[in-house]
Every structure is written in structure tokens, then in C-alpha cells.
Amino acid sequence: MLRASLRSVRALGSRPAAAAAGHQWQAAVARRVTVPAQRPYSNDKKPSIDSAKPAAIPASETLTSPSTPPPPPPSTVASSIITPEAAPLTPPAPPVTPTAPAAAPTTPPPPPPPARPKKSFFRKLRNYFLTLTLLGALGFGGGVWYSRINDNFHDFFTEYVPYGEQAVLYLEELDFRKRFPNVGGMSRRDGGEQVKIPTQSGASWRVADHGEPAGRQSSALPKVAAAKDAAKATPVEIPAVAEAKKETAAIPKVAKNEGKPKVAKKVKAAPVPEAKATEPAPAAATPAVVAVGGTPSGKPFKAPEVDEPSRWPPASPIDPLAIPDAAEPVIQDLVRMLNDIITVINHDGANEKYASTIWKAKNELYGVGQKIRDIKTSVEKQAAKEVKVRVDEFDKAANELVSRIEGAMTTQETAWRHEFAEEMERIQKSYDEKVQVILEREQQINEQKLKNKLLEQAVELQRQFAGDIRKHVEEERDGRLGKLDELSAALAELEKLTTGWNEVVNTNLRTQQLHVAVDAVRASLEDASHPRPFIKELVALKEIAADDPVVDAAIASIHPSAYQRGISTPADLIDRFRRVATEVRKASLLPEDAGVASHASSYVLSKLLFKKQGLAAGDDVESILTRTQTYLEEGDLDKAAREMNGLSGWAKTLSRDWLGEVRKVLEVQQALEVIQAEARLQSLKVE
Amino acid sequence: MPESTTTPPAPSRAVARPVSEALLNEKWDFCLSNALIKSTLGLGFGVVFSVLIFKRRAWPAFVGVGFGAGRAYEECNSSLKLAAREIKKQA
Numbered sequence: 001m002l003r004a005s006l007r008s009v010r011a012l013g014s015r016p017a018a019a020a021a022g023h024q025w026q027a028a029v030a031r032r033v034t035v036p037a038q039r040p041y042s043n044d045k046k047p048s049i050d051s052a053k054p055a056a057i058p059a060s061e062t063l064t065s066p067s068t069p070p071p072p073p074p075s076t077v078a079s080s081i082i083t084p085e086a087a088p089l090t091p092p093a094p095p096v097t098p099t100a101p102a103a104a105p106t107t108p109p110p111p112p113p114p115a116r117p118k119k120s121f122f123r124k125l126r127n128y129f130l131t132l133t134l135l136g137a138l139g140f141g142g143g144v145w146y147s148r149i150n151d152n153f154h155d156f157f158t159e160y161v162p163y164g165e166q167a168v169l170y171l172e173e174l175d176f177r178k179r180f181p182n183v184g185g186m187s188r189r190d191g192g193e194q195v196k197i198p199t200q201s202g203a204s205w206r207v208a209d210h211g212e213p214a215g216r217q218s219s220a221l222p223k224v225a226a227a228k229d230a231a232k233a234t235p236v237e238i239p240a241v242a243e244a245k246k247e248t249a250a251i252p253k254v255a256k257n258e259g260k261p262k263v264a265k266k267v268k269a270a271p272v273p274e275a276k277a278t279e280p281a282p283a284a285a286t287p288a289v290v291a292v293g294g295t296p297s298g299k300p301f302k303a304p305e306v307d308e309p310s311r312w313p314p315a316s317p318i319d320p321l322a323i324p325d326a327a328e329p330v331i332q333d334l335v336r337m338l339n340d341i342i343t344v345i346n347h348d349g350a351n352e353k354y355a356s357t358i359w360k361a362k363n364e365l366y367g368v369g370q371k372i373r374d375i376k377t378s379v380e381k382q383a384a385k386e387v388k389v390r391v392d393e394f395d396k397a398a399n400e401l402v403s404r405i406e407g408a409m410t411t412q413e414t415a416w417r418h419e420f421a422e423e424m425e426r427i428q429k430s431y432d433e434k435v436q437v438i439l440e441r442e443q444q445i446n447e448q449k450l451k452n453k454l455l456e457q458a459v460e461l462q463r464q465f466a467g468d469i470r471k472h473v474e475e476e477r478d479g480r481l482g483k484l485d486e487l488s489a490a491l492a493e494l495e496k497l498t499t500g501w502n503e504v505v506n507t508n509l510r511t512q513q514l515h516v517a518v519d520a521v522r523a524s525l526e527d528a529s530h531p532r533p534f535i536k537e538l539v540a541l542k543e544i545a546a547d548d549p550v551v552d553a554a555i556a557s558i559h560p561s562a563y564q565r566g567i568s569t570p571a572d573l574i575d576r577f578r579r580v581a582t583e584v585r586k587a588s589l590l591p592e593d594a595g596v597a598s599h600a601s602s603y604v605l606s607k608l609l610f611k612k613q614g615l616a617a618g619d620d621v622e623s624i625l626t627r628t629q630t631y632l633e634e635g636d637l638d639k640a641a642r643e644m645n646g647l648s649g650w651a652k653t654l655s656r657d658w659l660g661e662v663r664k665v666l667e668v669q670q671a672l673e674v675i676q677a678e679a680r681l682q683s684l685k686v687e
Numbered sequence: 688m689p690e691s692t693t694t695p696p697a698p699s700r701a702v703a704r705p706v707s708e709a710l711l712n713e714k715w716d717f718c719l720s721n722a723l724i725k726s727t728l729g730l731g732f733g734v735v736f737s738v739l740i741f742k743r744r745a746w747p748a749f750v751g752v753g754f755g756a757g758r759a760y761e762e763c764n765s766s767l768k769l770a771a772r773e774i775k776k777q778a
Contacts, residue, residue, distance in 0.1 A: 583708040593771050595764040596718065599711075650711065653774050657707035 144168050148175075331369050338365060507682065510544060514551075514679040517541040522672055531566035538563050541675065548682075554674040562664040573662060574632050577640075580658045581625050585609070587650040588621035594650075621651050637662055637669075714770065718763035722756055729755025 144167050147154035158165040338361055345354045521537040538555060545551035568576070588609075589602035609622060615630055616623040624643055631640035641662045644655050705713055733751025741747050 580708045583711065587711055592775070593768055595767055596760055597764075599715075599767060648778060649774060650771070652778070654708045654710060 140164070140167070144171055148172070328369075328372060331365070331372065334365055334368070338362065507685070510546065511679050511682040513544040514541070514675070514682065517544045518672060518676050518679060525567065525668065525672075529569065530572065531568045533564055533566045535563045545675075545678075548678065550678045551675050554671040554678070558667050558671050559664055562668055567665045567668050568661050570632075570635065570637065570665075573637070573658070573665070576658055576661070577629065577632055580655050581629065583654050584621060584625060584647070584651045587654060590650050592649070619646070621647065637666055641666060710770075714763075714767060718759065718766070721762055722759035725755035725759040726752045727755065729753065729758075 140161070143153075143157045143161060143164060147157040147164070147168050148171065154168065158168055338358070341354075341361075342358055345351055345358065517537065517540050521534055521541060524532075524534045524537050538558075542551065542555055585606050586603050587599075587606075589605050591598055594602070612623055612626040614626070616626045624646055628640045628643040631637075631643060641659060644659055644662070647655060729751035730748055731751065732754075733748035736751070737744050737747040
């Protein structure tokens with residue numbers, strides 16, 4: 001049961017992601033709190049379990065497993081807290097187990113647990129904050145420490161961690177101070193009083209040294225001496241102040257306080273005494289130079305008397321003003337040295353001591369400057385003289401050169417003129433020659449052209465002459481040839497006439513032959529007592545006719561079997577007609593679609609019929625037969641055939657062959673008649 | 688020569704096709720011969736039957752002749768009618 005419920009709950013809990021996250025967080029918190037609490041419980045467990053319930057053991061076991069935390073979370077934190085409270089009230093406490101272990105350390109009884117959780121909660125909170133602060137402090141400390149080792153981390157730490165920068169800076173400062181206690185103090189003071197320290201600090205002593213020459217050089221080179229005055233006045237003061245400060249720094253602060261007013265006074269005083277102090281300063285120049293090394297050691301003793309000498313040194317800066325030869329580097333250096341010495345003396349307060357020497361030195365410097373100037377002027381004069389001499393020499397040489405060059409030029413010019421003249425002559429000659437050649441050639445060309453023209457004219461004349469001759473000859477020839485043509489035409493006519501006559505004769509002959517041939521055919525037909533072929537006669541006739549269309553058509557109309565086998569004679573035809581007539585008579589009384597009986601009856605009855613005579617009127621078979629017979633007897637084959645053609649039915653079929661014979665004979669007769677007529681026509685035409 | 692030329696066409700004509708006037712006669716000849724043969728055949732059958740089965744009675748022989756003659760008549764009739772039809776068609 002319990003496991004099933006757990007599963008279902010787990011399933012529910014696992015579904016919503018957000019909820020799950022919340023649960024996990026809660027679970028983690030719960031575990032954090034519970035784990036320390038559970039340990040004692042595990043120790044105490046055995047007696048407690050023994051005393052309470054055996055059933056609790058499995059529950060606790062299941063709870064110990066990682067799956068246990070999830071079940072309580074489904075509800076909110078408050079609910080989880082509430083449930084344990086409610087749970088102990090009810091006897092079955094398996095789900096409440098997480099609380100139970102928490103409660104266990106105190107004692108088994110249920111009432112205490114509710115109180116304990118509260119306590120434990122506060123304790124938890126306290127512990128939590130404690131650990132948090134501890135961890136934070138540790139982390140911060142570690143960060144600071146590591147930032148000192150790693151530069152990258154240092155950057156990160158100082159930039160993103162609040163108060164990280166301050167802490168790191170503090171530490172660094174501490175470290176720095178440890179390493180350089182003096183400097184560290186100075187630096188500290190620097191941070192505090194920015195304006196004052198540079199003026200008083202000893203470190204600035206070196207800086208001042210460096211700064212002075214730089215400033216002076218820059219000012220000296222581009223500017224004139226007048227500019228230098230101002231420049232010197234300020235730089236000299238500053239180093240003086242710096243020196244004073246340096247000493248004061250070494251001395252307790254009280255001295256410094258005194259120094260400050262001094263400085264202020266100095267600054268105020270400096271402009272004023274400048275003009276006056278020119279005189280005392282040079283006097284102290286020489287001793288100052290000598291005592292440069294000694295000044296630092298001697299000064300501390302005279303520090304308290306600073307007020308007076310402070311007025312003195314401003315006198316010394318006048319030196320540079322007096323130097324007009326500042327442009328020369330040697331003097332510049334010297335002046336600078338002197339100034340340095342003066343400043344040192346000023347600061348040392350030994351102005352009085354060295355004023356005379358310095359003054360001397362200044363005078364000497366002036367002397368040196370003047371000497372240098374003199375040397376320069378003498379040198380310049382010498383140089384000018386030399387230059388003048390050189391210039392004269394150069395002029396002379398130049399004049400000589402010019403005269404020489406002019407002579408050469410003149411000689412060259414004359415030579416060139418000669419050459420030019422010669423060249424001109426040569427060129428003229430060559431041109432003249434060329435012109436002559438060209439002229440000769442042109443003349444030749446012209447002559448040749450004229451000759452050509454003459455030749456052409458001669459040729460044309462010859463041609464014209466030949467043409468004229470030809471024309472005359474042809475005219476004469478035409479006169480004679482015309483007569484010849486007439487003669488030939490007359491001859492041709494005569495020939496035509498003769499040929500025409502020949503033709504007439506020929507046609508006559510042909511017609512005669514045709515007549516003969518036709519006669520021959522007819523004779524062969526009539527002579528024969530029984531049919532025989534007359535093909536030879538027909539062939540001869542065709543040959544004689546010679547492409548006569550009428551004859552050809554007539555012959556074509558004859559059935560081939562007629563001339564191949566011959567045609568039957570009229571006697572034969574009549575004889576055959578008698579036989580055919582008897583047969584036809586037998587079938588004369590037949591009805592249409594006759595059978596055996598009708599045939600037999602017609603055969604019998606036909607014998608009983610009366611015979612007719614002559615040209616009997618009527619359409620019956622008997623009358624037709626008698627009429628044909630009479631026609632045949634008269635010799636009119638054509639009419640007989642027409643009569644027989646009028647038959648029908650069995651009678652016609654029986655007389656078919658005889659009719660065919662008659663038709664052949666008739667065709668042949670007709671053809672022959674046509675040919676004969678044609679022949680007659682031909683003979684008529686000829687005539 | 689003329690005789691020799693005339694003689695050959697005659698047989699050829701006979702062989703090739705009967706002359707038109709002999710058409711009917713030929714048919715008659717065929718019919719008669721047919722009738723004779725068939726009637727004799729019938730007679731023969733009839734005689735044999737009469738001898739073998741009918742104790743030499745006469746009527747089976749007559750019946751056989753009648754059968755044969757009837758058969759021949761019918762054939763002749765049909766041939767004639769066919770010829771008549773052909774003639775009609777030609778006309």
C-alpha cells in the first residue's frame with residue numbers, strides 16, 4: 001500500500017517541471033537540515049525502534065532512500081510543515097517519517113517534535129546565515145588573495161565584487177608599506193595633501209634637476225634673452241623651494257610648517273629682489289662653484305637662517321640677463337652651471353660667503369662672452385677679406401673664359417658658314433640633275449603617247465577600209481545571189497509539182513490495189529462452196545490500205561473467228577435454217593417453266609400444227625419461222641436475221657447458233673462494202 | 688485442202704459445245720436413258736425381292752419399275768426446269 005501510494009505520488013510530482021524544481025529545492029533544504037539530525041538518530045535508532053514499533057523500521061528504511069524526499073513536497077513548504085504537525089496527532093505516521101527522524105534526536109515522544117521543529121528551524125536559519133557569512137567571508141578573502149596573484153582575476157574581482165576593489169587596494173597598500181615603510185608614509189601623505197607635497201618633497205629634488213635644464217633649453221633656443229629672464233626666474237625658484245622642502249622633510253614637521261611660510265614669502269619676494277640682487281649674486285659665483293660638493297652638508301646647520309639668504313638668491317638669477325651671447329652653446333652651458341651653483345648657494349644660505357666669487361665668475365663669464373665675440377668679429381673680417389680676394393680672382397678667370405669662348409664661337413661660326421655654303425651648292429646641283437632627268441623622261445613619255453595615238457588611228461583607218469570593201473562586195477554578191485534564189489524557188493515548185501503528180505499516181509495505184517484486194521476477198525468468199533478462212537486476203541487488203549482509218553475500223557469490226565474459220569455460204573445457212581426450224585417448231589408450244597410433261601405435249605402437238613406460207617402475219621413462232629424462210633429464199637439475210645431475233649424462250653436459245661452465223665456473214669459483208677466505198681472515195685479524191 | 692480445213696472444226700465443235708438447236712434433243716436423250724436405266728434397276732430389285740421374299744409375286748417388280756421411272760422423271764423434270772430458268776436469266 002505504502003509503496004503504491006509513494007509511486008503514485010512520485011508520478012504526480014514528476015509531471016510538472018516547475019513544481020518538480022520547487023520540490024527538489026525543498027528536498028535539498030530538508031535534507032541539509034535532516035542529515036545532521038539523522039546521524040544521532042541512527043545511533044539511537046535501535047533502542048527507540050525496539051521500544052516503539054517494528055513497523056517503523058521499514059518506513060525509516062524506505063525514507064532513507066533518495067525517493068523519500070519527493071513525497072512530502074507535492075504541497076508547498078508551508079503544507080509540508082503543517083503535515084508533520086498534523087501527522088503526529090494521527091496514530092499512523094508512515095508519511096510523516098521525515099519529521100520523525102528530526103524529532104527523534106530529542107526523544108521518541110510525539111509532543112516534543114512540534115516544538116523541536118520550530119527550534120530547529122530557527123537554528124537552521126541561524127546556522128544557515130552563519131555558514132553563509134562564513135563562506136562569503138572566506139570567498140571574499142580568497143578572492144582578494146587570489147586577485148593579488150592573478151591579474152585577470154584581479155580585474156574581474158575589483159570590477160564585479162562589491163567592496164572588492166577597496167579591499168584589494170587596502171591590502172596592496174599594506175603590503176607596499178611593509179616593503180617600503182618610508183615611501184609608504186610619503187605616498188600616504190601624497191594622497192592627503194596633493195598640492196603641498198610636490199613643492200616640499202625630497203623626491204622632487206631629482207625631478208627639479210631634470211626639469212630645470214629641459215625648461216631652460218626649450219626656452220633658450222627659440223626665445224631671445226628677454227624671454228629667458230622670466231623663464232629663469234620661475235625655474236630657479238622652484239628648485240629652491242624643492243631643496244628647502246627636501247631638507248624640511250627630513251626634519252620634523254614643525255620645520256616644514258616654518259618652511260611653508262618661507263616658501264610663500266620667497267615666491268612673493270622673488271619678483272621684487274630680482275633687479276636688486278644682480279650685484280650680490282655674481283660676487284658669490286666663484287665660491288659657490290667650489291663649494292658645490294660641500295653645500296649639502298653645510299646647509300642643515302644654517303637652516304634656521306634661511307630668511308635672509310632667501311632674499312639673496314633672487315639676486316643671482318640676474319646673470320643670464322647680462323649675457324647677450326646666449327646663442328652660443330658654450331656660454332649657455334657655462335651660464336647654466338653658474339646658475340645651478342647660484343641656486344645651490346642660495347638654498348644653502350651661503351650667499352654672503354660666495355657672493356663675491358660668484359660675482360667674479362659672472363664678470364669672467366661676461367669677459368669670456370666678449371672675447372668670443374671679438375674672436376668672431378676678427379674671424380669674420382678675415383673671412384671677408386679672403387672672400388673679396390677670391391671673388392676678384394673668380395672675376396678675372398670668368399672674363400678670360402668668356403673671351404676664350406667668344407673666340408671659339410666666332411671661329412666655329414665661320415667654319416659652319418663655309419660648310420653651309422658648300423652644302424647648299426651640292427644640294428642645288430643634285431636638284432638640277434634630278435630636274436633635268438625628269439624633264440627628259442617626260443619628253444620621252446609624250447613622244448611615245450603620240451606614237452601610240454598614231455598607231456591607233458592607222459588601225460582604225462584600216463578597219464574602216466576593210467569594212468567598206470566588204471560592204472561593196474556583199475552588195476554585188478546579193479544582186480547575183482537574189483537571181484539564183486529565184487531560180488532555185490522555181491525549181492522547188494517544179495519538184496513539188498512532180499512529187500504531187502507522183503503522189504496522185506501512187507494514190508491511184510493504191511486505190512486500184514485496194515479495189516483489187518476487196519474484189520479478191522469477195523471472190524474468195526463467194527467462190528467457196530463451204531466455209532474457209534480468208535485471213536490472207538484480209539492481211540493483203542490491210543497492207544494495201546496502209547493506215548487508212550476507215551479500212552482499219554472496218555476490218556476491226558469483223559469478228560476474228562469469221563476470218564479465221566471462214567463464213568458459211570448462203571446455201572449452208574438455208575440448209576441449217578431448215579434443221580433449226582424443225583427443232584424450234586417442236587419447242588414452239590412450250591409454256592414458261594416447262595417440265596417433262598409440257599415438253600412432251602408440245603413435241604406431240606407441234607406436229608399437228610398447220611404450216612403457213614409466204615409472209616405470214618403474227619408474233620407466234622410458226623409465223624416468224626415462215627417469214628424468215630421466205631426472206632432467206634429471197635436472199636435477204638439481214639431481214640431473216642431480224643425476224644429470228646424476235647423469238648424468245650426456248651425457241652431463241654435453240655436458234656442462237658444459227659443467228660450468230662448469220663451475223664458473222666452480215667458483218668463481213670458490211671465491212672467489205674465499207675472498204676469498197678472507201679476505195680471508191682479514194683479513187684474519186686484522186687480525180 | 689478445203690476438206691482438210693473443214694473437217695477439223697466439226698469435231699471440235701461437237702466436243703466443245705452442242706449446237707444450240709440440239710440442246711433440247713440432248714436433254715431428251717439423257718432423260719430417256721436415265722428412265723430406262725432407273726426403271727430397269729427398279730425392275731431388277733423388284734424381281735429379286737419378288738423371288739426372294741414375295742414368293743414370285745408380280746407386284747414387287749412393278750413397284751420397282753415404278754420407283755425407277757418416277758425417279759428418272761423427276762430428275763428430267765428438274766433438269767428441264769433448270770434450263771428454262773437459265774434461259775430466262777439470259778433473256
